[in-house]
Amino acid sequence: MQRTGFSACALAFALSMSGLGTCAAQGTAAPAADDVDARIAALPPGPDTEAIKLGRKITMETPQFAAGHVPGGAMSCASCHIGGGTTPLSSPWIGMTGVSPAYSARSATVESLAQRINNCFQRSENGIPLAFDSREMNALLAYMTYLSRGIPGGQFGPGRGMGKIADAALVPDPVHGRAIYADKCASCHGANGEGVHSGGSYAIPPLWGDASYNIGASMARLGPAAGFIKNNMPLGNATLSDQDAVDVAAYVTQQPRPDYAAKVKDWPKGGRPADARY
Ligand code: HEC
Numbered sequence: 167m168q169r170t171g172f173s174a175c176a177l178a179f180a181l182s183m184s185g186l187g188t189c190a191a192q193g194t195a196a197p198a199a200d201d202v203d204a205r206i207a208a209l210p211p212g213p214d215t216e217a218i219k220l221g222r223k224i225t226m227e228t229p230q231f232a233a234g235h236v237p238g239g240a241m242s243c244a245s246c247h248i249g250g251g252t253t254p255l256s257s258p259w260i261g262m263t264g265v266s267p268a269y270s271a272r273s274a275t276v277e278s279l280a281q282r283i284n285n286c287f288q289r290s291e292n293g294i295p296l297a298f299d300s301r302e303m304n305a306l307l308a309y310m311t312y313l314s315r316g317i318p319g320g321q322f323g324p325g326r327g328m329g330k331i332a333d334a335a336l337v338p339d340p341v342h343g344r345a346i347y348a349d350k351c352a353s354c355h356g357a358n359g360e361g362v363h364s365g366g367s368y369a370i371p372p373l374w375g376d377a378s379y380n381i382g383a384s385m386a387r388l389g390p391a392a393g394f395i396k397n398n399m400p401l402g403n404a405t406l407s408d409q410d411a412v413d414v415a416a417y418v419t420q421q422p423r424p425d426y427a428a429k430v431k432d433w434p435k436g437g438r439p440a441d442a443r444y
């Protein structure tokens with residue numbers, strides 16, 4: 167599904183009205199989500215622009231353009247990075263190149279941006295990592311570098327991450343979450359979280375089951391899932407209360423999904439978050 171998402175600044179403004187975010191990058195060269203395709207189309211022709219275009223395609227349609235790396239064929243980067251890394255509080259990438267490499271407690275190493283990308287291939291896509299010198303990896307790096315233009319090194323565009331639920335003391339109720347799921351999510355994601363598969367690709371990504379992200383993915387944790395759902399779902403009408411977002415995230419994250427064998431190597435020096443599934 168080709169989807170360009172919302173205007174980054176319009177969405178950030180809407181969120182700031184509810185006290186959730188600001189549009190820090192307004193007035194910089196950071197592209198708004200809904201004109202990214204137009205801006206990329208207007209770049210001067212040449213190999214660098216071709217790489218940026220391919221990175222955009224891989225992001226929007228990962229199973230097709232990183233063929234062989236997403237055996238489940240269900241998830242694109244843009245399934246979670248809405249608008250293709252341009253939407254605040256949907257883990258945007260505007261500024262990503264200026265904050266990489268960076269230390270990760272999960273691996274207890276300083277990770278390059280290419281390693282960070284492969285984390286999402288192996289966990290969020292339940293897939294196979296790209297070779298560091300591959301055309302696809304360099305295309306994703308070129309695209310993220312393009313998105314980061316105009317953001318000073320060490321800074322980030324608006325709404326990094328998925329957003330947090332302000333009241334960390336809310337107690338999740340997965341039984342209530344199941345009712346919310348049936349009421350507000352199943353119409354798109356299916357009664358069994360299976361998503362919608364049509365014409366050889368997924369129009370709506372699955373939320374659990376064999377084709378979904380594995381338990382090593384951040385989206386399998388209650389905190390990131392609740393933040394993402396609160397700020398982005400139901401798609402185009404993200405109006406859940408904090409409690410409802412926590413409840414439905416608890417229900418979704420507790421459903422079966424693929425295992426991740428390399429999980430035994432995670433957090434070797436401590437720092438494991440309490441909501442990790444293992
Ligand atoms: C199942 C959802 C999901 C999918 C699919 C997914 N990601 Fe992610 N990604 C996440 C989550 C969750 C985070 C962590 C966000 C946070 O730190 O709050 C993340 C973080 C990242 C980051 C670091 C962002 C930051 O601010 O540090 C990059 C880069 C990234 N992903 C790239 C990719 C790429 C490239 C793809 C496609 C190959 C992809 N992701 C697919 C969920 C996903």
Ligand code: HEC
Pocket residue numbers: 167169244245246248249346347350351352353354355369370371372373385391394395399400401406414415418
């Ligand atoms: C109108 C259809 C629609 C509704 C309703 C909806 N979603 Fe989504 N959801 C999507 C689409 C489409 C995506 C992929 C993002 C994109 O294409 O922009 C997505 C992505 C997601 C993702 C990240 C990707 C993945 O597969 O895990 C989660 C988690 C999610 N939705 C949870 C929910 C929850 C929970 C609800 C109910 C509160 C909900 N959604 C309601 C359409 C919908």
